[in-house]
Amino acid sequence: MPLVRFEVRNEYGLGQGELYREGNREEDSKAVLDGVAVAGLVGILRQLGDLAEFAAEVFHGLQERVMSTASRSHKLMVRVQSIEAALPPLEKAVLAQTSHIHFAYTPGSEWHPCIQNEQNHFIYNDLPQFIMDSYEECRDPPRLHLLDKFDTGGPGSCLKRYSDPSYFRRVSGNVTEPDAEKLPKDKRPKKSKKKRSSQRNGDVAHYALMSNHSGSLPLQLVMGRPLLLIRLLQLTRR
Incomplete structure (x- = not known):
C-alpha cells in the first residue's frame, strides 16, 4: 500500500496576519511580537485540525473493525474452552477400553460418552468486513x-x-x-444420399424376402456386394 504524503501548510500562513500588521512597529514592538505569537498559535491549531481530518479519512472505520475483531477473538476463546472441557471425558473413555483395535472399524459416535454433533466451531457468521463486502457485491445480479x-x-x-x-x-x-x-448450395445438407441409402436398404430387404421364397436372385444385384452375397447364401442354405 503506497504511503500518502500530506502537506501541512505554514502556521503563520494559516494565522491571521492582521493581528500584527495593523500595530505600530516603531512605537509598540512588544505588541507586534505578541500578535505574531498569537497568529502562530492560531496557525498551529489549524494545522492540528487539518491533521485530524486527514487521520479521520485514513483510519475511517478502524474502531469498528477493532471491536469486531475483539468480539471474534472472544467468541473463539469461548469455543476453545468448550472444546477443552469436552476432551477429558473423551480421553477417559478411550483409556478405559481394554482393546483399541476396534476404534479403527467403529465410528466414534458409538462409544463417545456424551456425543454432541456441532458444526462451525471456528467459523461463524461474524466474518471480517472486507469479506462481507465481497459477498454483498456478488449477491445482486450482474449489471x-x-x-x-x-x-x-x-x-x-x-x-x-x-x-x-x-x-x-x-x-x-x-x-x-x-x-x-x-x-451456399454446396454447404447445405444433402438429402439425396439418405434417400438413396434408404431405397437401397429397402431393395436389399425386398430381394432378401424374395430369396426366401424363390431361392435365387439376379446375378447383377449381388456381384458388387460381397456381404449381401454371403448373407443371401446363408439364407438359401437354411
Whole structure:
C-alpha cells in the first residue's frame, strides 16, 4: 500500500496576519511580537485540525473493525474452552477400553460418552468486513443493463437474454433460420444420399424376402456386394 504524503501548510500562513500588521512597529514592538505569537498559535491549531481530518479519512472505520475483531477473538476463546472441557471425558473413555483395535472399524459416535454433533466451531457468521463486502457485491445480479445501449432489442434486452430461456430460444430461432437460408448450395445438407441409402436398404430387404421364397436372385444385384452375397447364401442354405 503506497504511503500518502500530506502537506501541512505554514502556521503563520494559516494565522491571521492582521493581528500584527495593523500595530505600530516603531512605537509598540512588544505588541507586534505578541500578535505574531498569537497568529502562530492560531496557525498551529489549524494545522492540528487539518491533521485530524486527514487521520479521520485514513483510519475511517478502524474502531469498528477493532471491536469486531475483539468480539471474534472472544467468541473463539469461548469455543476453545468448550472444546477443552469436552476432551477429558473423551480421553477417559478411550483409556478405559481394554482393546483399541476396534476404534479403527467403529465410528466414534458409538462409544463417545456424551456425543454432541456441532458444526462451525471456528467459523461463524461474524466474518471480517472486507469479506462481507465481497459477498454483498456478488449477491445482486450482474449489471447487464449497461450493455443495453449496444443491443438493438431496447432497454432490458440484455438481462432477458441471459435470464429468460424463452427469450433466448425465440431469438436464437429467429437468427438460425435466415443463416440457414444464406448458406451456399454446396454447404447445405444433402438429402439425396439418405434417400438413396434408404431405397437401397429397402431393395436389399425386398430381394432378401424374395430369396426366401424363390431361392435365387439376379446375378447383377449381388456381384458388387460381397456381404449381401454371403448373407443371401446363408439364407438359401437354411
